[in-house]
Every structure is written in structure tokens, then in C-alpha cells.
Amino acid sequence: MNKNLVVETDNLTKTFLGKEVIKGCNMHVETGMIYGFLGANGAGKTTVFKMLSGLLTPTMGKARILGMDIISQRGGILSEIGTIIETPIFYEHLSATENLEIHLAYMGKDNSDIVSALAKVGLNDTGSQPVSTFSLGMRQRLAIARAIIHKPKLLILDEPINGLDPIGIREMRDFFIELVKTQGVTILISSHILSEIEHLADIIGVIVNGTIVSEVSMTKVKAEYPSGLEAYFMD
Ligand code: ATP
Numbered sequence: 094m095n096k097n098l099v100v101e102t103d104n105l106t107k108t109f110l111g112k113e114v115i116k117g118c119n120m121h122v123e124t125g126m127i128y129g130f131l132g133a134n135g136a137g138k139t140t141v142f143k144m145l146s147g148l149l150t151p152t153m154g155k156a157r158i159l160g161m162d163i164i165s166q167r168g169g170i171l172s173e174i175g176t177i178i179e180t181p182i183f184y185e186h187l188s189a190t191e192n193l194e195i196h197l198a199y200m201g202k203d204n205s206d207i208v209s210a211l212a213k214v215g216l217n218d219t220g221s222q223p224v225s226t227f228s229l230g231m232r233q234r235l236a237i238a239r240a241i242i243h244k245p246k247l248l249i250l251d252e253p254i255n256g257l258d259p260i261g262i263r264e265m266r267d268f269f270i271e272l273v274k275t276q277g278v279t280i281l282i283s284s285h286i287l288s289e290i291e292h293l294a295d296i297i298g299v300i301v302n303g304t305i306v307s308e309v310s311m312t313k314v315k316a317e318y319p320s321g322l323e324a325y326f327m328d
Pocket residue numbers: 109110114132133134135136137138139140141285
């Protein structure tokens with residue numbers, strides 16, 4: 094086992110109703126990296142993230158997060174990861190602050206960081222507002238606050254900037270980069286939009302029809318293809 098690997102999957106496979114949708118996924122995410130998981134709609138990003146987060150059980154194969162097996166050591170993993178998987182669900186009639194309080198109670202943590210977490214995602218003035226009044230972008234921001242508030246070592250973010258306007262996308266991108274720089278967090282983030290990922294990720298993993306077909310460092314891409322990732326893939 095490589096100690097620098099926060100996420101390591103070995104032949105991870107998932108079958109739904111006899112159809113193999115994840116076909117032996119091998120992913121390697123090093124500590125302090127932003128790993129951009131790029132793939133078209135239906136390629137299998139969410140299914141991989143659900144297996145890593147304990148929401149789905151793999152049909153075959155293994156995965157370790159922070160050295161812990163995703164099946165036998167799931168309990169230990171949950172407090173170390175923050176996740177956004179698919180559309181975030183909240184207690185609609187409760188405020189943003191109350192939603193975070195419930196999450197922290199579930200994680201067995203105190204409430205001291207709620208004000209600063211809301212401020213970090215730009216929701217400082219809306220903490221007492223019911224979530225039912227939130228726009229899509231505000232919900233995404235709240236989902237990000239909920240994912241980071243218990244200070245996880247790994248963030249697993251499934252298309253987290255969906256619903257944000259261009260300024261919001263830039264703000265959240267800077268925010269993620271800052272988290273990595275200042276707190277050493279590792280981020281696994283998916284998108285089907287190449288340009289969203291290329292300005293954020295250190296490593297890109299490309300999934301096509303349930304298989305990771307390439308893992309490449311952005312340093313290498315930038316050195317060889319100054320015009321960017323699209324040129325790399327066209328080659
Ligand atoms: P998107 O961005 O559209 O969510 P994705 O890359 O995240 O795409 P997945 O949601 O992981 O892709 O889906 C991968 C494949 O698995 C798709 O063909 C999808 O229809 C199928 N699939 C996902 N969940 C199930 C399920 N519960 N039952 C049957 N098939 C499923």
C-alpha cells in the first residue's frame with residue numbers, strides 16, 4: 094500500500110441488474126491533490142463516488158480510503174470524508190444553521206464552526222433563513238459548507254458547482270484550492286465539463302463507459318500542450 098494515497102481502488106466493479114456499469118476501476122489519489130474525475134453523463138462517476146462513500150457496495154474489487162477498507166472499515170472512514178453526491182438533500186423547513194447543527198450532531202462534533210463555515214461559502218447573511226427559500230446556487234454552497242464543516246481529510250464532490258453562476262464557480266474553485274493549500278485536504282471532484290476541471294485539478298482521471306482510461310497530471314498536460322486539456326485529448 095502506498096502511504097501517500099488517500100484513495101486507492103483496485104478493480105472496483107459495479108453491476109446493476111446484470112449490467113456492468115463500472116468495469117474494474119483503478120484510481121489513485123495522492124494526499125493534498127485535487128483529482129478531477131472527468132466523464133460524460135452516464136460514464137459512471139456517481140456510481141464510483143457512491144461506492145467510495147459507502148452508499149453502494151461494490152460487486153467486485155477493493156478500495157481503500159486513508160488506508161481503510163471501504164467495506165470493513167466504513168465507520169472509520171465516514172468521519173474523515175465530506176461528500177456531495179447527487180442533489181443535496183436538506184431539512185427544508187429548517188434554517189441553514191440548523192441543517193449544519195444536525196449534521197454536526199450526527200458526526201458527534203460541536204457547533205463552534207458554523208458561522209465561519211457559512212461565511213466561507215458566502216452564506217453569512219442567510220444562516221437563519223429556511224432552506225426552502227434557497228436558490229439552487231445557495232443550496233450548492235450550503236452543501237459545500239456541510240461537506241467541509243467537520244474538517245474532513247478527503248472531500249468527495251460530485252459535480253459540486255452545478256447550479257452556480259460564473260462568479261460562484263470561480264469563488265468555489267478558489268475556495269477549494271485554498272482548502273488544499275491551507276489545510277492539506279485532498280479533493281476528489283467530478284465534472285462532465287472539461288474546462289471546469291482543468292483550472293482546478295492537479296490530476297485528471299478520465300472515465301469512459303465505466304473504465305478509467307487515463308490518469309494524467311496537469312503539469313504534464315500544460316508542459317506538452319500549452320493550449321490545454323482539450324488539445325491533449327485531441328492528440
Ligand atoms: P451523470 O453525470 O449523468 O450522473 P455519471 O457519470 O455520474 O453520470 P452514473 O450516474 O454513475 O454516471 O451512471 C453510470 C451508469 O449506471 C448509467 O448507465 C446509469 O444509468 C447506470 N445506473 C446508475 N445507477 C443505477 C441503478 N441504481 N440502477 C441501474 N442502473 C444504474
